[in-house]
Amino acid sequence: MTNQELAQRRQQAFAAGQSNAFDIFIDRAENAQYWDTEGNRYIDLGAGIAVLNTGHRHPKVLAAVKEQLEHVTHTCMTVTPYAAAVELAEKLNQLAPGHSTKKTALFSSGSEAIENAIKIARHYTKRSGVIAFDGGFHGRTSMAMALTGKVNPYKKGFGPFPAEVYHVPYPNAYVGISERQALDAIEMRFKVDIEPERVAAIVVEPVQGEGGFYRAPVSFLKALRQLCDQHGIVLIIDEIQSGFARTGKLFACEYAEVEPDLMTIAKGLGGGFPISGVVGKAEIMDSPQPGGLGGTYGGSPIACAAALAVIDIIVEEQLCAKALSIGEQLTGRLNNLQQCYPALIGDVRHLGAMIAFELVHAGDAQQPNPELTKAIVAESAKKGLILLSCGTRGNVIRLLPALTAQPAILDEAMDILTEVMASLV
Template identity: 55%
Template sequence: MSKNADLHARRLAATPRGVGVLGDFFAERAENSLLWDAEGRRFIDFAAGIAVLNTGHRHPKVTAAVKAQLDAFSHTCYQVVPYEGYVRLAEKLNEIVPIDGPKKTAFFTTGAEAVENAVKVARAATGRSGIIAFSGAFHGRTLMGMALTGKVNPYKINFGPMPADVFHAPFPVHGVSVADSLKYVQHLFKADVDPKRVAAIIIEPVQGEGGFYVVPAELMAGLRKICDEHGILLIADEIQTGFARTGKTFAMEHHAVKADLVTMAKSLAGGFPLSALTGRAELMDAAAPGGLGGTYAGSPLAVAAALAVLEVIEEEQLNARAERLGAALKERLNSLKSAVPQIADVRGLGFMVAVEFNKPGSHEPDADFAKKVQTEAMKRGLILLTCGVYSNVIRFLAPLTIEDAVFAEALDILDAALKA
């Protein structure tokens, strides 16, 4: 039995099926955009831990920062004995997160925790309970995260009932217009919840799991207007879009309006578990002392990594690089439309790009084709992820630091997989 096969058998015996796993091989080591499995096979990583590695596997600057912190101390629990790194990172995010006025930041461990705490802060600050989210959204696997998430399979199956006072409006895609979405929010106020009971509207500037659909400027501006009219807070979930992925440090920078609260995680700390919630100072101070936090929230090691990540983004001009890489990827995909009639759409901001597949000559989603492309690419050494409510979309999340030669190699593999 091969080493991968042996590990696969052990995994099936030791871990639950609910933790779904894409590959049947196991990581041994990784460097920037490359990963090697337990048997030495090389892969180009276009998944990047689901958008966690914008600065690549083991960036030297990130690794050095974590090693230095480990030599000092690894954990105190910030709520027991605080440390400067936490404060310094909060100060840095307060400078760069696109929110008007004075800001404050709290740290957590996972993206779902950031979302949960955004809801807590919104409710504490407004004295209201209702939250509006969108179809196709993904906000986490905790109970509140699941409730906010607008996709049933696999995230909600057998896990109900969901927390109350969560409402969904249709996202403007698949025949739904921006006007339809905004009209439906107003319909919720008539049919389901008094706007005076709504604490916040939460939205991803680019839907992640939902299919990499970019929020139209008119929708974001319309939501900001509704929020201002009714005293509702606007929460931007930047967990997947943040830290240069879309060609801006934050995707909300593509919009003329700003959010009141912003959630962050994934690429914030270059592979170390860290999330953040930044918001207007008066909102963030609404929770009583002890109401926010967590034993591992703001891990010193992850904080050190995050400070290094922010330096790498600036020093290596990763926003501009995301634009260049994304443009090249979209150009290649669009050039394949005549040879691959299943390609229905190529979209995205910066290097947050996706290709959607429908059955040729129709609007019927083709999840089988997306899966076949993913499988064929994997055989050829390229790791890809699918997404979308109908699972008919492939998303591309390669490190922004990917070497030009490796990127070119990946495009050739993708080309061959699509044609195969």
């Protein structure tokens, strides 16, 4: 079956809204590479959007899943639970940043984690308002979509959205938004939209994912922590894309030494199997009444087994250190490209293996170049390299390699990118 034939069948079978970036249909995968139904090989620098930190089909993940398959595949954890879920919750509580006693709730997707974090925060505080950030991405379900700070394609035509969600600028020195401006914007919301005594939560990504891989300054996260403490607001840190060794620490907020009240997790936790969670301070997590949280597939035994294996792999294979090494390797190559094309590559940035470069016109941060961004992504795929774009202006390319990727494979990927840049400009 060819890619073109499958693309035609997919178009007839799938809703148009559930689109795909490439008409490439994958037949098999291994670590940082995969092969389509026609046998073409690709280097994967998307990792399923930061899901496969441990690479495609890691042997230890596969072994854990196969063993679990021999015991039980589903009972619904809210009916009759199982040991794997208890063990996973215990480990997550132990690993979560900060010294407070923690508890966990398990779900299936990042959006579910966000939705439930808001439920928990509102129940605990008996408040309704939520503050989120421009450029943030928290999912496509109702509340998650309301929190997301990007209209097209995520919010366009889907309103009205849940009430009492307020957006403020995210600090971004590259485009001229200072930490002070972002904090002042929150204070302005308190003056013109909602008093702080009615705000249940502030939701923030320590590194914006879909927004463009912008990192929140350490001092900004500390200021948010202080602000939330001052007003009794729950600080929710969204580690869905940045968690599980991606940034060189288990969770990106550890760089700021900030303890979340609630932390949302997903993606890299499952090693390719769908699982998510909210981990937070026990007093807050215990607020909702029994039965108030849950879901049919949340914390499935298969996904719990995979997640336990992922946590072991991160430790055994020192993936935090490898993320740092990968970040240095790839940004070194990107910096060389920026020297060759200073008018086009406006910025190169990374935190561990959460890496991005921003494409502009005439070296000007205020002149985004989404056309070149699309061309690079498309041409790279033709040459066997999978890249992902992002950013509210559509002009950022993000690199999310498996943390288990061999250095030679990553060098090959950058060779392809270098060739593509030369062919397009």
